[in-house]
Amino acid sequence: MKTSTLTNSTFINEDFLLENKFSQRLYHEFASRMPIIDYHCHLPPNEIANDRSFENLTKIWINGDHYKYRAMRTFGVDEKFITGNASDKEKFQQWAKTVPYTLRNPLYHWTHLELKRYFDIDVLLNPDSANDIYEEATAKLQTSGFSCQSLIKNMNVEVVCTTEDPIDSLDNHVKIAKSDFDVKVSTAFRPDKAILISSETYLDYTSKLSEVSGVNIDSYKSLCDALSLRLDYFDKNGCKLSDHGLSYVPYRTFTDAEIDVIFQKRRAKKQLNLEEDEKFQTSLLLFLCEQYHSRNWVQQFHLGALRNNNARMTRLLGPDTGWDSIGDYPQASTLSSFLNALDAKDKLTKTVLYNLNPADNEVLATMIGNYNDGKIKGKMQFGSGWWFLDQKDGMTKQLNALSNMGLISCFIGMLTDSRSFLSYPRHEYFRRILCNLFGQEMQKGELPQDFDLVGKIIEDICYNNAKEYFNF
Template sequence: MKAFMDKDFLLETETAKHLFHDYAESLPLVDYHCHIPPQEIYEDRRFDDLAQVWLGGENPDGTYFGDHYKWRLMRSNGVSEDYVTGSKPGLERLEKFAEAVELAIGNPMYHWCNLELRKFFGYEGYLSPKSVKEIWDVTGEKLRHDPDLTVRGLIRKANVAFIGTTDDPIDSLEWHEKIANDPTITFQVCPSFRPDKAVNINKAGFAEYMGKLATSVGKEALTSAQEVCDALVERLEFFAKMGCRASDHGLDYVPFRTCTMEEADAAFRKAMAGEELTLAEIEGYQTTLLLHLGRAYHRLGIVMQLHYSCLRNNNERMFRRMGADTGFDMIAQNTCGGSIAQLLSALDLTEECPKTILYSLNPADNAQLGTLLGCFQSDEIPGKIQHGSAWWFNDTKTGMEEQMKSLASLGLLGNFVGMLTDSRSFLSYARHDYFRRILCNLIGHWVENGEYPNDEEALKKIVEGICYNNATRYFNL
């Protein structure tokens, strides 16, 4: 029997062990998509205890911060919300979390938590109700006093070279500017452009947001879809000057319905007046913005990321109480592969298709995405169109393996840009270690099963490419 989470954790063959320890393990991390706040990086925040890092809580404005993966796990164990996101004492909250984790056999959360304890705190045991008090004491002491366990210290300890945060077009990016001008910060932190509130014309708060977008470009108001497009591009150009490497769109599904600018203007005016829009009007406006932004991304060398197929805020009672992004989302089923192809084709027609990463939350879309990629590759860069890493509910051992097997079967796994955390936690960099072990184990099996030659030079190139080199090339780092 193997020891729990030893140095060869998840590495089942000698080839896998060699590939991980000799090539993957020590490479820097490129975390090109996450949700960590740049202000906390600049201010080098220090956390009080592990519950604060892992479970978060309520902000002064009534919103919530923390890891909704962990919140869902606790709720699944019947834990009262007072312990999940509420104001119960930190140790008591961590005890409730440990009770849930003990039952989480087969869940990646079990692995992530224990990897984080090892990587950042040197704790060689495992989280359980029996060990939770010891872990609370050990981690608390280090978080409060260890000079290497501030936010910047955690990032350095994880060997992170690049962080791509997620930022609204109206953001001043003041914290990014301060980070860029601080010579003591040795890793790179750049904004990513997230224009969802401008694209989602059918969502609550659209008209109010348009006022904020107008202010950000020095106008009293925006009066047409064309002005919205112009304002977004102006903000995008500012982001580009601040080092932006990628955009990100969180869409229910990817639409494609062409319309004239006059028709998009009419839909915009209806939305601003509070009138109900037809599906054709919604999709026509959204498509107009996506095409306009896609061309701008290409011109500025910014990667377009499309995340879709999430059905959000399904528990109405809890949504009214807590708002969005608090752990009540699920996988959706959408058949928008054809629409994505139409969007990319329309951009490609004028040779303005940007580098694009596609993420579906529904793993049933893996093969569809794998075949879509090959329709729009070009000599601009290897792997110009990417099947994004297993996302959200799919970043499990099985989910990662299935995404990479699908990509390998239908495209070129060797050009894959690899893992991201998509996280709000500064300890989540351990997920890169998890991914690298799974990657090396997968390749190791293929080699030892005679499905790929034991070619040292080629294997080194593939592993180092997926773990680091491909992303640095793709995002122009």
């Protein structure tokens, strides 16, 4: 396959994805200059705290990236060159061999945006250009402007919000807060391991939670007490968000006595049935969500992933290595009942619902309207397309569903949801798609050609709404 090495004016140029003069003006005059509030990601806080520098391009760009892992496996690359013991340069060469064949996958766009924005490399990555790109980027990574903190600052990031388990010490966040790093780094409280009671590791986890909290967890009440203490600790250290990664939000009616019986049954290492599992999850989620409300936190629900499908490879490599897909779980009925139970007590805090199945876009876009009560602008949010949907088509469908059935003007915009320090051009990618969507309709006369009005809404979606909503 003969491949070109030039991009410049023909590919990632200043008007990339911007199809007319209205889109171009919206992006260049309004969207591009707004700071980034990355209110949900999985960046390692220890690497921010220690301002890590990366030895080479593979370390920062390929290692841990399950998007790239899946593409390389599909292209027939041996696992040795993905997560195995091949050298970093050999792994990069295999990625470079794969990239030309990722055309029409968002990886092709992201790859070249990241090379251009971080390293000022303006050539297409392929086997012919691989060595020069690897050497040039690796050399730059050894300079002071390419440490973790510099990479964040250079992308005009104002806030980073990582995601931590309740047992985390938050020592790295404390260290960052005491440093002179002027980007705000916060965290989100993610208690999934306390909720998923049927997990094989559940009893080991509650033992760790007991140790960290200082509470002897021997009952459901003591479990709630331990979590409440960790919530206090997170709140004291600046946390204002929670996050849950669930297949779906369960809802079953229950009594307090039932829940403790279920908890004791699990402590006795007995298997729970689905009804018991869902009753427990419902109870603990309701407890936690009322706690978030009392602390004026924002709660987030990432719904719809079917995880760890390939048991053999998950056993070999562990979770988050590329064996997940979109699930087709029923969402509407139990989600509505759950939100309604909180709202009935007036204890429904600001909520962001993220959907992984595009078939459910309209379900979530209309669900949020059921619980907006006029007290807070955009209280209920249909979150940006995530994981398999954080690409042009997925984001456009999310934007259209929200526009048609809610108020896109109140939307809090994009987040990276990434473990990579080179992912911030995804905000640019989103902003270009957003501006092109509005610009196309301005050109067709479906929106007024009023840049004061439309430009303000673009700025709000890119930055202002999130700034107000999260109150960082």
